[in-house]
Amino acid sequence: MSTIAGAILIVLGLLFFLSGTLGLLRFPDVFTRLHALSKADTLALGLVCAGLALHADDGTLQLKLLLIWLLVIVSGATCSSLIARAALAHGIRPWQR
Amino acid sequence: MHPAEALFDALLLLSMVVLAWQGVHARNMFRAVVSFMMFGLLTAVAWVRLEAPDIALAEAALGAGLTGALLLATLGRLKPERRGARLQRAAKLSMLPWLALGLAGTMTLLAVTLALPAPGLGERVLSAMPEAGVDSPVTAVLLNFRAWDTLLEIAVMLLAVIAIWSLGQDVLASTSRLPAPSLPALVRLLFPLLVLSTFYLLWRGGHGPGGAFPAGALLAAGLVLALLAGARVPERMTGAPLRCALAAGLLAFIIIAVGVMAEGGVFFAYPPRHAPMLIAIVEIAAGLSIGVMLTALFLGGEPTDTQGGST
Numbered sequence: 001m002s003t004i005a006g007a008i009l010i011v012l013g014l015l016f017f018l019s020g021t022l023g024l025l026r027f028p029d030v031f032t033r034l035h036a037l038s039k040a041d042t043l044a045l046g047l048v049c050a051g052l053a054l055h056a057d058d059g060t061l062q063l064k065l066l067l068i069w070l071l072v073i074v075s076g077a078t079c080s081s082l083i084a085r086a087a088l089a090h091g092i093r094p095w096q097r
Numbered sequence: 098m099h100p101a102e103a104l105f106d107a108l109l110l111l112s113m114v115v116l117a118w119q120g121v122h123a124r125n126m127f128r129a130v131v132s133f134m135m136f137g138l139l140t141a142v143a144w145v146r147l148e149a150p151d152i153a154l155a156e157a158a159l160g161a162g163l164t165g166a167l168l169l170a171t172l173g174r175l176k177p178e179r180r181g182a183r184l185q186r187a188a189k190l191s192m193l194p195w196l197a198l199g200l201a202g203t204m205t206l207l208a209v210t211l212a213l214p215a216p217g218l219g220e221r222v223l224s225a226m227p228e229a230g231v232d233s234p235v236t237a238v239l240l241n242f243r244a245w246d247t248l249l250e251i252a253v254m255l256l257a258v259i260a261i262w263s264l265g266q267d268v269l270a271s272t273s274r275l276p277a278p279s280l281p282a283l284v285r286l287l288f289p290l291l292v293l294s295t296f297y298l299l300w301r302g303g304h305g306p307g308g309a310f311p312a313g314a315l316l317a318a319g320l321v322l323a324l325l326a327g328a329r330v331p332e333r334m335t336g337a338p339l340r341c342a343l344a345a346g347l348l349a350f351i352i353i354a355v356g357v358m359a360e361g362g363v364f365f366a367y368p369p370r371h372a373p374m375l376i377a378i379v380e381i382a383a384g385l386s387i388g389v390m391l392t393a394l395f396l397g398g399e400p401t402d403t404q405g406g407s408t
Binding site: 071074075077078081082085 | 282
């Protein structure tokens with residue numbers, strides 16, 4: 001049961017990775033690309049980690065997966081903010097329709 | 098091998114070749130650096146696939162992380178017109194001979210690899226493990242059976258630091274910094290974790306993947322992050338304390354290597370009953386020194402900055 005639920009979560013996570021990558025390729029400027037990538041990938045990694053945790057039979061492993069997700073959330077958010085600030089500082093204006 | 102694994106390996110190899118190509122033929126230096134970092138990351142994955150987690154750890158921390166930080170920092174210090182400059186392209190005509198040469202070289206390597214005795218030195222290492230003083234074969238090779246090689250590696254790193262420091266003062270003071278409040282906050286959170294992981298890897302090196310090189314790389318990652326977030330080397334640490342930290346690994350190595358001769362042994366032949374303790378001392382000293390040396394390479398010169406606080 002938990003194996004199937006885990007597989008569903010992982011596939012769902014992969015779909016979010018795919019949509020984040022699509023956004024990276026298709027969106028017009030660095031800010032919108034960051035927006036697509038950071039949010040979609042964070043959620044995707046969370047889903048993949050949750051799915052893998054359901055497959056893991058070891059509490060330590062599940063804790064490590066949770067830790068990986070939390071660390072990536074924190075560093076990913078900081079990196080996105082840094083890239084956006086660097087882009088603004090280099091005079092890149094946000095895209096407008 | 099499971100078909101999915103074979104597919105994964107094939108994709109991995111293909112991506113590595115493409116990234117290596119991009120790294121050399123990128124439109125500008127920034128793209129080349131990013132390709133190189135991605136190449137380092139995939140190399141780490143390849144080491145995992147080859148069941149060599151020790152090398153994977155070191156490659157992920159050094160190849161993808163610290164080397165990337167070094168290259169990006171260097172890029173940031175170049176003049177803008179050079180930073181965006183197109184890399185010189187190899188003439189199309191000259192590519193064919195190189196391709197042929199590369200293919201021939203790869204084929205020769207493959208033939209040589211296949212001709213080598215299959216298990217290599219693995220059997221001999223495993224049979225000598227009872228006298229090694231540690232449970233991890235990798236650490237046993239690095240710090241006991243072939244400790245001489247590791248000693249020379251650390252000596253080379255120290256020489257690199259000396260060479261770079263002799264070129265001038267540290268270059269951090271001259272770099273412009275972005276006002277980014279999120280970075281110091283991240284560093285405050287990550288730095289203790291990275292130091293904790295450093296000691297975890299040092300401890301773990303005795304019986305599993307870990308050891309001085311990955312541990313040192315993690316420590317350096319923490320220190321470089323702190324430098325990027327605006328921390329500076331505290332004034333009381335520059336000079337003698339910093340130099341001692343830089344040299345500690347090599348010193349501990351040499352003292353122990355010569356010291357064991359006092360017990361009637363040979364250069365570097367640890368007496369088995371003292372081996373665990375001696376290896377632990379060398380491992381900790383080398384790990385910390387590697388961390389400080391990598392950070393010193395990033396500094397690009399002896400720190401002279403007197404203003405600014407510490408972490």
